[in-house]
Amino acid sequence: xxxxxxxxxxxxxxxxxFCVGVALQRGSICAVVAVRDVVDERRWxxxxxxxxxxxxxxxxxxxxxxxxxxxxxxWKWSNSLPAAIAGGILFGVGALTNGACAFGSINRxxxxxxxxxxxxxxxxxxxxxxxxxxxxxxxxxxAPLAMSGWILAALIAVLAAFVLWRIxxxxxxxxxxxxxxxxxxxxxxxxxxxxxxxxFANLGLVLLVANWPYTTLLVDLALGRDENNALRIVLxxxxxxxxxxxxxxxxxxxWRGASTKELLKRASAGAIMGFGAVMIPGGNDALVLLGLPLxxxxxxxxxxxxxxxxxFGFIARRAMRAR
Numbered sequence: 001x002x003x004x005x006x007x008x009x010x011x012x013x014x015x016x017x018f019c020v021g022v023a024l025q026r027g028s029i030c031a032v033v034a035v036r037d038v039v040d041e042r043r044w045x046x047x048x049x050x051x052x053x054x055x056x057x058x059x060x061x062x063x064x065x066x067x068x069x070x071x072x073x074x075w076k077w078s079n080s081l082p083a084a085i086a087g088g089i090l091f092g093v094g095a096l097t098n099g100a101c102a103f104g105s106i107n108r109x110x111x112x113x114x115x116x117x118x119x120x121x122x123x124x125x126x127x128x129x130x131x132x133x134x135x136x137x138x139x140x141x142x143a144p145l146a147m148s149g150w151i152l153a154a155l156i157a158v159l160a161a162f163v164l165w166r167i168x169x170x171x172x173x174x175x176x177x178x179x180x181x182x183x184x185x186x187x188x189x190x191x192x193x194x195x196x197x198x199x200f201a202n203l204g205l206v207l208l209v210a211n212w213p214y215t216t217l218l219v220d221l222a223l224g225r226d227e228n229n230a231l232r233i234v235l236x237x238x239x240x241x242x243x244x245x246x247x248x249x250x251x252x253x254x255w256r257g258a259s260t261k262e263l264l265k266r267a268s269a270g271a272i273m274g275f276g277a278v279m280i281p282g283g284n285d286a287l288v289l290l291g292l293p294l295x296x297x298x299x300x301x302x303x304x305x306x307x308x309x310x311x312f313g314f315i316a317r318r319a320m321r322a323r
Contacts, residue, residue, distance in 0.1 A: 122270020
């Protein structure tokens with residue numbers, strides 16, 4: 001790749017990471033909040049938006065695979081189902097303790113909650129601890145996605161129906177360009193719109209940088225793996241900058257100091273999340289943006305375990321309050 005092309009691809013990746021930060025902030029995306037909405041209020045919008053995001057990403061990756069841009073079979077994933085489930089449970093416990101998942105944490109840090117800086121340190125520390133006990137991602141192995149015949153046809157049909165349903169819904173809700181612009185300019189986006197934007201920005205980032213999610217970056221830094229880490233650090237900072245701009249333009253940015261109690265809470269929660277992220281591997285951001293779209297069985301198991309853990313926590317809290 002020429003120097004000019006490298007610079008252009010870097011600038012494009014930075015622009016996409018910035019868009020992801022803005023979209024996450026405008027949609028108030030967080031798996032912990034999404035599960036709480038379902039358990040406490042029977043509202044499914046945020047949770048379904050996360051699953052829709054994986055569907056959009058899958059569609060994009062299938063197109064990239066068909067065009068020969070990036071074969072899906074080139075990806076590696078954990079072949080240890082028990083480790084993935086255990087990692088999902090631990091990540092769920094950490095996210096519940098923290099009060100926010102990977103998406104929600106970057107949103108709240110970008111909104112001015114400085115205590116979430118301790119979460120980052122905690123994730124690194126937890127990843128180092130997992131590495132020292134032998135859970136260092138050695139279970140990663142190539143795993144070609146074998147789909148052919150009626151399975152592939154059924155998947156494409158489902159995705160086509162999903163896209164058609166979303167196009168019709170978007171046309172009905174925003175039939176004019178003026179209404180579309182007004183919706184994008186609003187301080188709060190519908191979760192589905194936010195995750196749609198995240199999905200397609202993510203597709204570009206995957207093609208340009210591959211494992212760009214910041215929890216994966218933190219795990220790689222902790223484990224001493226260098227997979228274009230310098231660029232990924234820049235993208236993580238740009239992602240945060242996008243979140244800050246999104247919060248500021250929505251009137252949500254407010255600088256907040258952190259007490260010792262808050263810092264200890266974030267750090268301990270981050271350590272649990274980091275330990276689990278090594279076992280999955282990756283956090284819920286990597287699962288939604290990469291694992292689920294790549295149809296990795298362990299990613300589905302880890303995500304289900306994480307969601308079930310968070311849901312159980314909210315149900316238990318509600319039962320205790322009822323007493």
